[in-house]
Amino acid sequence: MIYIHKEKNEIFSEHTTQVKDSEMNIFSRYAEQKTVFRDKNVLQSSFIPEKIEHRDAEIDQLVAILAPILKGYASSNIFIYGPCGTGKTISTKYVVNHLNNAVIDIGLSNLRTIYINAKMKKVADTEYRLFAQLLREFGCSIPDSGLPTNAIYRRFFEEIDKQNQNIIIIIDEIDTLFKKIGDDFLYNLTRMNNELEKSRVSIIGITNDLSFRESLDQRVKSSLSEEEILFKPYNALQLRDILTNRAESGFIDGSVDGLILNKCAAIAAQEHGDARRALDLLRVSGEIAERLNSEKIGELHVDMAKEKIELDRVTETVRNQPAHSKLVLVSIIRLSEVKKQPKSWSDSRILTGDVFELYKDICAKNNISPLTQRRISDLIGELDMLGIITANVISKGRYGRTREIHITLESRVKENVLRMLKEKYSI
DNA sequence: AGTCCACAGGAAGGGCAGGCGA
């Protein structure tokens, strides 16, 4: 039987002794531990600061495009592109927040903004789910499946046109949705204003994929890209400014110095000027320093943070993969070990056929019926997309066309993944 | 120049789970 003590908010069982003495509490060591953080939220990449560094031009551009909304008109559709961690999402949210405030200041109340991340699995990664999610933003209750897509479309139009509203729909990672379902949904969304009587809709599409725009149908391209804004990567100096700013309010004085900020900025700058990466690195370094009871972040903590972030990313990604993907990955890791000491050059290469053969053996060992080679080919492609392996199509002349596979993980990460999978499978 | 290999990858469709409305 479990009891909850209402005043103290304690949960305890009738068979266990209640903890009375605070010294005995298993968390007391952590409660007393010194902290390096003043406000950890500031160091999250999703945090929107009062001022966004080094994005003045892009923000000005966005403001100018969205300004007609203040006069009650629809703004142009906007297409925002640039690599990961260049401030696209945060700048858009920042501008939209300011726009919302400005609209309230002048006494209008008809602006509505909806933010959707198309990469969120099971949320907005199909046409049905996208429109279902948009409808939910309007307070409608929509089942996860079961309704015809055109019924969802119709309901969405009706809902939007109910009131005299200016609606901004921000679709982040829009390329993910396009790759999955094509561009019909974009055509319909961007042409919605022709059908609506009372409301006006503006679309802001955000993507990391610089080639995405080129793959769009001409009609969609012209309506989505009425205005385009490119976000360039930050350089090391700009990243350092961003980190300095966040560190001032995020850390206690004296717990982080310029050397550490430089190091985090330099590592992130090497990786395509990704500010998100720089902030994660700084925050995790702080967490590690705190756990080691250190009052100050050192270079060692940054090195440990770098390794931990990579380890966590891969382990978490692998953990979330379906069983057959895991077995394919095991096959690739095993082959990479065998092929470390090749008898000839061709022996050192991992090819789709090799992976499929070993995968079938592992399936047999585990009493799992194997998938077809066609499906395994797709799973290899998915692992490539996740950045766990690289798989390039090569031709071996009369010996056929295949994919040459390399595993990109460091040996410690590889060992960790193998250990995790060994707990579940006989490999 | 033609042949051949070992796949890549597109298209179509089956089976399943789950939800809705009559």
Place this chain on the structure above:
DNA sequence: TCGCCTGCCCTTCCTGTGGACT
């Protein structure tokens, strides 16, 4: 309950491909 709809995972069938070999 049943028919119809959805997404998802998978198989089957097929065509295309690049370069070594003949």
